[in-house]
Amino acid sequence: MITFSIGDFVCLQNHPYFNKNQNIKIAANAEMTPPIMIVGEILNKDEYNPLNGRQSEIQLRCYYYSTKDGKYIDKWIKAEQIKKLESDYTYLDIEKLINIENFDLEFLKESLLNKLVCIKSVDFELNKKKIFIDSSDGIRTNKENNHLEFLPPVMTVIDIVKNKEEKKYSSTKESFVEKDLSKYMFKCKWYNPKTSSYSEELIPSVILGIVKNQTSDLEIISSGINENGYIIIDLKNDVELEDSSRLVGNTIIKPTELIFNHYYYKLSAFDYMKQRTASYPLGDIRKNVSLDDFTQKAIIFGQIYPRYKTIFRPITANIFTENEYYLIKYRDKSNKITTRIIKLIYKEPYTDQESNSDQIFLVSNCLLRKGHIRHFTVSQILESTEILNGIEIFENATS
Known part of the structure; x- marks a missing residue:
């Protein structure tokens, strides 16, 4: 039997989410999807029905925010009518409010008044996706939108009071809580x-989380963006280099702008490993960001070929060194041009059958292809940039 505690995330049985899987997109009429709720109060009376001998049903007081009505709503629901969900992550500070019952009212007012808070279900609602079919251009395609019908607001704590109701224990069972709040x-x-x-x-403290103050990080990031700085960050999952025991655990990003995502900030940046722009929650980049995390271009990138200053220096096999990293712009056999970071394993001469010319392969681990080995013809490399201390950057920097 599932047990519930105040502060748990719950939803009705017909909600498409289940337990730990919330990466489900909602099709058809998303407005019929019920909200994610938080248990704010539990009634579990130590009483039995004299007619059937069964214990009284457990009642849960569940809270959610209705964007459409612009207000908080609480409903009493029987425990067997709902299911419990687990949250994968949050950028709220939940820990600070877990044990506040151990502190007196004056201390809480001194430390928490004027803090920003939000109800803990915010991440569920912020990341809820709905899909629909769009045929405006004559082609039926699936498109995706955020479903924000129950997105709660960020709020300011203006007062803290004791609950008029109190926790109650059973008079017959030791330590049995009949009413929890x-x-x-x-x-x-x-x-x-x-x-x-x-x-x-007035909102129960158990359903709230504190919005973290990111002001100092924002000042540092803004300064780094203005100075055209780069950051070396951890990858979520290490990339294993094929035919090697080495792991790539870091990537280079160039921050471009800050994005505010309802209650926390994201950093939009160009990822040199994936060769695309992505957004990164500030909390995921580093626990502590300092100005030392920003690096100038000249510290990361070295010589660029071909070079045209004073003396022309073309791209040849001689400019590449084994076990070093390079950023290359490459034209494949289909004339498709891509940019990628490679780690050179060795050079391999060969004869091109079509042109009957001698060529050289750079046999390399390609980071764009998750570390798999790829062969690059030197004559097809349009541009090459040396990455200084590549092993330290990608394999050792923050691991």
């Missing part, structure tokens, strides 16, 4: 676009 209630204020004004609400 938050000891403290947070009075929160937020801008309500539904009313074009400000709203206030």
Whole structure:
């Protein structure tokens, strides 16, 4: 039997999410999808029905925010009518509010008044996706949108009070909690676009998380962007270099702009390993960002070939050294041009059958292809940039 605690994430049985899998996109009429809720109070009376001998049903008081109505809604629901969900991640500070029952009211007011908070279900609702068919250009294609019907607001704590209700224990069973709830209630204020004004609400502390202050990180990142800096960051998953025991655990990114994602910031940056622009939550880049994390271009990238200053220096096999990393622009047999980072394993001479000319392969691990070995003809390389201390950057920098 599933047990519930205050602060748990729950939803009705007909919700498409289940347990740890929330990467499910919603088709058809997404508006019929119920909200993700948080348990704010539990009634589990130590009583039995005299007619059938069964214990009284467990009742859960569940909270969610309705964007359409512009207000918080709480409903009492029987435990067997809902299912529990687990959160994969959050950028809220949840830990700070877990044990607040151990602190007195004055201390909490001194430390938490004017802090920003949000109910803990925000990540579920922020990442909920709906798909639909679009045929505006004459071709039926699936498109994707965010489904934000229950996205809760970021709020300011303007007061903290004790809950008028109290936790109750059974008079017959030792340590059996019949009524569980938050000891403290947070009075929160937020801008309500539904009313074009400000709203206030008393909210149980157990359903809230604190929005982390990222001001110092933002100042550092903004400075780095203005100075055209680069950052070396951890990969989520290491890449194993084929035919090698070496692992690539880092990549080079060039930050371009900051993005605010409802309650936390993301950094938009160009990833040199994947050769595309992506966004990275600041909390995922580093636990502590400092100005030393930014590196200038001249520290990472070395000589560029072909070179045209004073003396023309073409691209030849001699400019490549085994076990070094290079950023190359390459034209394949189909005349498709791609840019990628490679680690040279060795050089291999061969004769091109079509032109009957002598050529040289660069047999290399290609980071664009997840470390797999690829062969690159030197004469097809349009541009090559040496990456200084590549092994230290990609394999050792932050691991």
